[in-house]
Amino acid sequence: MDKAYNPSSEGQIYDQWLKSGAFTPVVPKNPKEARLKKEPFTIILPPPNANNPLHAGHALFTVEDILVRYHRMLGDPTLWLPGTDHAGIETQFVFEKYLQKQGKSRFDYDRETLFKLIFDYVNENRDVAKTQMQRLGFSLDWTREKFTMDTDHIARVYAIFNRMVNEGLVYRDEKIVNYCTFCGTAFSNLEVEHKNVNSHLWYFKYPIVGEKDRFITVATTRPETMLGDTAVAVNPKDKRYSDLQGKKLLLPLVNKEIPIIFEDSIDIKFGTGAVKVTPSHSPEDYEMGKKFNLEFVRIFDYDGRANQNVPERYRGLFPNQLRQAVITDLTEAGLMTKIKDYSHEVGHCYKCGRPIEPITAPQWFVKIKPLAEPATKAVKSDEVKIFPARFKKSFLAWMKDIKDWPISRQIVWGHRIPVWYNLDENQTIMITFIDQKGETVTGNWETLIKTNSYQDIKKGLQSLIAPTDSKFYLSESDALKISPNVLQETDTFDTWFSSGQWPYSTLGWSPDGHHSPDFEYFYPTTVLDTMWDILFFWVARMIMMGIYATGQIPFKVAHMHSRVTDSKGQKMSKSKGNVIDPLVMSNQYGADALRMALVIGVAPGSDISLSEDKIRAQRNFVNKIWNASRFVEMLIDRLQERNPDLKISSEIDKSKLTTADKDILEKLNKITISTTKNLENYRFGQASEDLYQFFWHEFCDIYIENAKDRGEETISVLLTVLETSLKLLHPFIPFITETIYQNLQEKFNFKKELLISSSWPNEIKY
RNA sequence: GAGUCUAUAGCUCAGUUGGUUAGAGCGCUUCGUUGACAUCGAAGAGGUCAGAGGUUCGAGUCCUCUUAGACUCACCA
Numbered sequence: 001m002d003k004a005y006n007p008s009s010e011g012q013i014y015d016q017w018l019k020s021g022a023f024t025p026v027v028p029k030n031p032k033e034a035r036l037k038k039e040p041f042t043i044i045l046p047p048p049n050a051n052n053p054l055h056a057g058h059a060l061f062t063v064e065d066i067l068v069r070y071h072r073m074l075g076d077p078t079l080w081l082p083g084t085d086h087a088g089i090e091t092q093f094v095f096e097k098y099l100q101k102q103g104k105s106r107f108d109y110d111r112e113t114l115f116k117l118i119f120d121y122v123n124e125n126r127d128v129a130k131t132q133m134q135r136l137g138f139s140l141d142w143t144r145e146k147f148t149m150d151t152d153h154i155a156r157v158y159a160i161f162n163r164m165v166n167e168g169l170v171y172r173d174e175k176i177v178n179y180c181t182f183c184g185t186a187f188s189n190l191e192v193e194h195k196n197v198n199s200h201l202w203y204f205k206y207p208i209v210g211e212k213d214r215f216i217t218v219a220t221t222r223p224e225t226m227l228g229d230t231a232v233a234v235n236p237k238d239k240r241y242s243d244l245q246g247k248k249l250l251l252p253l254v255n256k257e258i259p260i261i262f263e264d265s266i267d268i269k270f271g272t273g274a275v276k277v278t279p280s281h282s283p284e285d286y287e288m289g290k291k292f293n294l295e296f297v298r299i300f301d302y303d304g305r306a307n308q309n310v311p312e313r314y315r316g317l318f319p320n321q322l323r324q325a326v327i328t329d330l331t332e333a334g335l336m337t338k339i340k341d342y343s344h345e346v347g348h349c350y351k352c353g354r355p356i357e358p359i360t361a362p363q364w365f366v367k368i369k370p371l372a373e374p375a376t377k378a379v380k381s382d383e384v385k386i387f388p389a390r391f392k393k394s395f396l397a398w399m400k401d402i403k404d405w406p407i408s409r410q411i412v413w414g415h416r417i418p419v420w421y422n423l424d425e426n427q428t429i430m431i432t433f434i435d436q437k438g439e440t441v442t443g444n445w446e447t448l449i450k451t452n453s454y455q456d457i458k459k460g461l462q463s464l465i466a467p468t469d470s471k472f473y474l475s476e477s478d479a480l481k482i483s484p485n486v487l488q489e490t491d492t493f494d495t496w497f498s499s500g501q502w503p504y505s506t507l508g509w510s511p512d513g514h515h516s517p518d519f520e521y522f523y524p525t526t527v528l529d530t531m532w533d534i535l536f537f538w539v540a541r542m543i544m545m546g547i548y549a550t551g552q553i554p555f556k557v558a559h560m561h562s563r564v565t566d567s568k569g570q571k572m573s574k575s576k577g578n579v580i581d582p583l584v585m586s587n588q589y590g591a592d593a594l595r596m597a598l599v600i601g602v603a604p605g606s607d608i609s610l611s612e613d614k615i616r617a618q619r620n621f622v623n624k625i626w627n628a629s630r631f632v633e634m635l636i637d638r639l640q641e642r643n644p645d646l647k648i649s650s651e652i653d654k655s656k657l658t659t660a661d662k663d664i665l666e667k668l669n670k671i672t673i674s675t676t677k678n679l680e681n682y683r684f685g686q687a688s689e690d691l692y693q694f695f696w697h698e699f700c701d702i703y704i705e706n707a708k709d710r711g712e713e714t715i716s717v718l719l720t721v722l723e724t725s726l727k728l729l730h731p732f733i734p735f736i737t738e739t740i741y742q743n744l745q746e747k748f749n750f751k752k753e754l755l756i757s758s759s760w761p762n763e764i765k766y
Numbered sequence: 767g768a769g770u771c772u773a774u775a776g777c778u779c780a781g782u783u784g785g786u787u788a789g790a791g792c793g794c795u796u797c798g799u800u801g802a803c804a805u806c807g808a809a810g811a812g813g814u815c816a817g818a819g820g821u822u823c824g825a826g827u828c829c830u831c832u833u834a835g836a837c838u839c840a841c842c843a
Contacts, residue, residue: 003802003803004803004805005805189839189840189841190839194839194840201843218843220843221843222843233843266842267842267843270842270843271843274843275843276843277843282841282843283841283842284841284842285841285843286841344842344843345767345840347841358841390770390771391770393769394769394770394838394839397768397769397770397838397839398838401840532837532838533838535838536838536839567777567778567792568777568778569778569779569836589805600779600780600790600791601778601779601780602779603779603780603781605771606771607772607779608779609778609779610778611792613777613791613793614778616792616805617791617792618791619805620803620805620806621805622805623803623805623806624802624803624805624806626802626803626805627802627803627805627806628802628803629802630802630803631802631803632802633802634801634802635802638801677782681782683782685779685780686780686781686782689780689790689791692791693789700802701807704802705807708802
């Protein structure tokens with residue numbers, strides 16, 4: 001044995017595990033009944049982004065590997081199913097940056113070409129994550145690997161979508177949505193980041209029609225949207241305005257008459273008590289617009305520029321430019337009365353960081369209450385147990401006020417919504433396509449078809465926007481029955497609509513009820529482990545979709561782990577330069593050291609500060625284990641030299657035990673019990689720390705030191721403690737423990753077995 | 767605006783249902799290398815457990831308030 005442990009052999013060990021089939025559970029013939037007798041232990045891996053290398057956060061899948069290895073050793077049929085995620089907007093965003101470097105943009109391509117480009121790009125990088133997970137020792141069943149772009153997964157997502165449409169759970173509406181004009185897509189509330197912005201409150205006057213020199217002054221943070229105002233609202237109890245029933249205002253700059261409306265929710269004390277109402281560009285105003293049947297005037301287009309609904313001189317301006325122009329013009333007109341400093345929260349795009357533009361746009365929505373209710377019930381009753389418990393609270397709070405879920409995204413990369421429009425039935429569908437000359441053309445079908453062929457439009461299609469009352473079909477063939485002029489919806493699903501269905505889809509759930517044996521055997525799964533930041537995005541959606549599709553919860557325990565931070569507790573980010581690359585670390589110090597460093601002494605749910613120092617310290621621990629076993633072997637060799645007939649065994653002879661023997665065995669039993677208990681309770685930090693203390697400071701520092709002066713009667717205790725420790729440590733540091741375990745077998749002719757497939761230790765009887 | 771969490775040794779953090787002199791890793795000081803390991807060993811310095819009050823025979827651990835920080839959610843002009 002070498003003087004120091006060399007982690008470069010870790011790859012060979014992984015291959016051995018792979019070959020042994022230890023990662024792949026056998027599904028019995030009657031999976032349903034078998035499940036009733038003995039329930040398997042199942043984890044579905046949160047699929048990492050298919051085209052990104054792993055970061056330190058992914059290395060935390062160690063937690064799942066610990067659970068999986070522990071349960072495998074307990075003898076449970078154990079499945080840990082790997083996969084990768086196409087990660088819709090995330091990936092498209094990365095790809096667009098890549099295009100940008102080549103001086104191109106997404107607008108240069110038709111939809112189909114762009115999709116193919118991204119697909120190729122992702123495929124090129126897809127194996128990266130896989131190789132890295134293997135390097136970290138994750139005992140995933142690669143024979144069952146899945147990808148969210150697999151056709152069978154997409155088919156299942158489509159099937160569920162169809163069911164939801166038929167059951168009235170999916171609907172179309174032109175509501176106000178969070179729209180990023182730079183990314184060119186709508187987002188759900190969760191994808192909007194609220195940032196505090198130091199801005200101003202602008203006060204300006206709207207003349208009252210028919211009342212000379214009388215005005216209403218409004219206060220607003222968004223003067224530019226006044227061009228789309230269709231009312232001014234005041235509180236009916238506000239005495240300042242009570243004589244204005246039925247009066248109209250003249251909207252400055254536009255010179256249009258708009259009504260004064262009386263709305264209880266208006267705060268009399270805020271500003272002037274009068275609010276300009278822009279139903280097409282503000283969520284609150286949208287509600288008022290609906291309530292008072294106001295006109296909806298959209299002034300911003302999907303590209304963020306002012307459109308034809310504004311006076312000519314403002315057309316084409318972006319919001320901030322328009323703001324300046326409006327302020328200037330209002331000031332010149334003598335209508336601006338006050339500008340006050342004001343800071344408030346403004347929604348920003350979580351991807352590109354630009355301000356979100358609330359606009360009305362036709363989108364697809366999931367009616368969420370019918371899904372949220374059973375999910376809430378399941379979590380409330382702990383049928384799905386959220387751990388640590390405090391996340392249960394925030395889950396329930398979020399579920400309580402949950403809003404309908406906009407599931408359509410105006411991007412190319414993802415599952416295209418399986419809906420077809422017959423254009424002859426829907427003449428006003430707006431279409432954008434690249435024509436034969438390579439120019440981008442936008443218009444409605446009615447107009448476009450006069451100068452273009454259907455084939456050209458279809459071929460160069462970038463996107464379409466169908467009015468909410470458009471007639472659609474759930475299959476292309478149905479749409480084709482009307483006429484050949486058919487286009488599929490160009491929106492794609494929110495990635496979470498797809499990954500929300502991941503647990504039952506990966507296991508082979510079938511819409512026709514003939515599920516795969518895997519599904520019958522492994523579903524519901526046991527544990528779902530992920531970081532808390534996607535509790536709402538993903539965990540909540542999986543619970544809702546799982547119950548909806550299968551009638552059963554998708555997992556029994558949702559274990560939330562925390563964020564890996566740097567040594568100062570700072571979030572790792574490329575811009576800060578404090579990123580620790582798990583691959584670099586495992587190559588330098590060994591995957592075992594990294595794994596140990598990620599879990600040792602970490603309290604459930606608290607941040608995990610990782611540093612090279614910490615990893616180095618764990619490398620030293622791994623090396624200590626190496627040398628301890630090396631010494632045990634050398635000691636036995638020495639004793640064997642003196643007595644060649646010596647039998648080497650870990651069988652304990654009670655009559656020969658000394659106080660030191662009894663002491664270490666008692667401590668070994670204690671650590672066996674506590675490790676088991678801690679693993680059952682997800683206390684990995686405590687478990688690993690206790691093992692570290694026991695092995696190093698009890699076994700090495702005290703017992704082994706003491707054994708140096710003893711004879712052959714110490715051998716069985718040495719071997720017992722060593723072997724048991726290897727087993728207890730194996731889930732945490734699988735490579736070194738497996739290596740030593742096999743060494744011992746070779747050396748002393750023990751029964752041959754892989755540690756990964758060995759049994760979890762019980763208390764030693766002595 | 768609503769909610770959650772954190773505050774323990776120079777640094778990063780453990781400390782399960784309250785119970786004997788509060789722990790680890792790294793760092794620091796002194797000493798030790800011819801047969802497991804210097805990726806080591808021995809010894810040691812260092813904490814009024816953020817502050818104030820309360821419950822209790824007993825509080826780092828439970829309650830209240832204060833201060834400081836982190837985070838999540840949210841349509842207030």
